[in-house]
Amino acid sequence: MSFKIAVVGDQDTVTGFALAGATYAHISTTKEETLVKLGEFFASDEIGLVLITHRVAEELGHDFRRMLQTKRLLPLVLRIPDKTGYAPEVDELREIIKRTVGVEITIREEGG
Amino acid sequence: MAMAIAVYPTRMELLKLRQRVGLAQRGHDLLKEKVDALVIEFFEVVRRIQEARAKALEQLSAAHRALLMCFAIMGTLETKQASKEAKRELQVEISTRHIMGIAVPTVEVGEVERNALMRGYSLRMTSSVLDEASREFERALKLLIGLAELEGSAFAIARELERTKRRVNALEYILIPRLKEALKFIVMKLDEIERENFSRLKRIKAMLEERE
Amino acid sequence: MSADRLIKLELSKLNVHLPQRRLSLKEALLSAKPQVVTRDGGVHKFKREELEFLAGLLPEADRDKLQLPILIALEPKLGRGTARISGEAEVKVVSRVLEKEPAAGELLIYRPEVAILRRKLPTTTQYLFLW
Numbered sequence A: 001m002s003f004k005i006a007v008v009g010d011q012d013t014v015t016g017f018a019l020a021g022a023t024y025a026h027i028s029t030t031k032e033e034t035l036v037k038l039g040e041f042f043a044s045d046e047i048g049l050v051l052i053t054h055r056v057a058e059e060l061g062h063d064f065r066r067m068l069q070t071k072r073l074l075p076l077v078l079r080i081p082d083k084t085g086y087a088p089e090v091d092e093l094r095e096i097i098k099r100t101v102g103v104e105i106t107i108r109e110e111g112g
Numbered sequence B: 001m002a003m004a005i006a007v008y009p010t011r012m013e014l015l016k017l018r019q020r021v022g023l024a025q026r027g028h029d030l031l032k033e034k035v036d037a038l039v040i041e042f043f044e045v046v047r048r049i050q051e052a053r054a055k056a057l058e059q060l061s062a063a064h065r066a067l068l069m070c071f072a073i074m075g076t077l078e079t080k081q082a083s084k085e086a087k088r089e090l091q092v093e094i095s096t097r098h099i100m101g102i103a104v105p106t107v108e109v110g111e112v113e114r115n116a117l118m119r120g121y122s123l124r125m126t127s128s129v130l131d132e133a134s135r136e137f138e139r140a141l142k143l144l145i146g147l148a149e150l151e152g153s154a155f156a157i158a159r160e161l162e163r164t165k166r167r168v169n170a171l172e173y174i175l176i177p178r179l180k181e182a183l184k185f186i187v188m189k190l191d192e193i194e195r196e197n198f199s200r201l202k203r204i205k206a207m208l209e210e211r212e
Numbered sequence C: 001m002s003a004d005r006l007i008k009l010e011l012s013k014l015n016v017h018l019p020q021r022r023l024s025l026k027e028a029l030l031s032a033k034p035q036v037v038t039r040d041g042g043v044h045k046f047k048r049e050e051l052e053f054l055a056g057l058l059p060e061a062d063r064d065k066l067q068l069p070i071l072i073a074l075e076p077k078l079g080r081g082t083a084r085i086s087g088e089a090e091v092k093v094v095s096r097v098l099e100k101e102p103a104a105g106e107l108l109i110y111r112p113e114v115a116i117l118r119r120k121l122p123t124t125t126q127y128l129f130l131w
Helices: A011-019 A031-043 A054-070 A092-100 B011-074 B076-085 B128-211 C003-013 C025-030 C048-057 C088-098 C111-120
Strands: A002-009 A024-027 A047-053 A076-080 B092-099 B102-109 C035-037 C043-045 C070-074 C082-086 C106-110 C125-129
Touching (some): A002 A031, A002 A054, A011 A024, A011 B128, A024 A031, A031 A047, A047 B092, A054 A076, A076 B128, B011 B076, B011 B128, B011 C003, B011 C111, B092 B128, B092 C043, B128 C003, C025 C048, C048 C088, C070 C088, C082 C111, C088 C106, C088 C111
Parallel strands (some): A002 A024, A002 A047, A047 A076, C070 C125
Antiparallel strands (some): A002 B092, C070 C082, C082 C106
């Protein structure tokens, strides 16, 4: 099945990925508006991948995490740094590893 | 913890209980093997994520640098306008494949990189900095699509890993100890009954002998 | 659900990812879409580069003997983390990949070797749970 791509984030991120061919875009404004838009993206059968900046994802906090837990397999959701390169200290994958396997490993490469 | 399993001390029950212990033990051992296999799969995906993430993020920051250059030379408004005019119909093929019964996503994407004409913004907009920014973001997007597939797989495997581990623990620390407890109880009771029967028989025998 | 039924359900799910019928390397190499149908009705695809890698490890005459995917049999009675590879051609190939002494008939491999095997042959190997 073919799917389209959506992007949620700041003006620069949205501009860049629109230039690259992403079909849907939302420049984050208020938390409420962004949540509604994400709800639409998650419910759409057309969208296979949603890119969202770490910063916006963090601002949405708990509500966003709950949406992730209850969403279907698609769309895939990938959190990405914005132009400042911002990514949170706590890496979700690393947390999962600690919980399930009981080993701490470093996932993020320095720099980049 | 161990709430006792109610059992009647009969031979039949003993047999059934032994079968239950056998099943629980077999389930435990096999699910433990499954956990080990899932750990192998999980770490392999994590290893690939490390590589893919480093590459994708490096490309993403290169893309942002190119975009800033475009803003500076072509103008912010003009760049945004071009992004609105651009053809925005990129499609990705997503299907699922199964790793030990877990559905994980498989993403295939054709050529993401386009030439200036295919990008669709009007030619009066065309400039080398705009093309450059577009191309860099196309490259970043391609790498991020690959990363999304890997992360999606990692989360799916992790969920199954947690679920299977919970089952292993429930078997190891709750069900199997309770069953063994019940087994011990039955064996003890049956022994007791046997001893009673034995002494009763002895008494009867003695009585019978006395009569003779 | 009773605990026993839950265990039986888990056991019944262990091998649903395995193919209904395996494909020989020869068949796979000749096929335009090398794939097998799994027991739960899914499709398992083989990567061509892996098929070609395997072909390079085997004399041509053995290509119809190698059945894909190669099964990594996990069997608790072998001891935790120990796996068995069976079949002459399969043993030959896996021995080459892991640089182990080839054994006749079957080969026992251990967890780190399973990890290497899965890394080098992600689509042409699969786990088989035995009891």
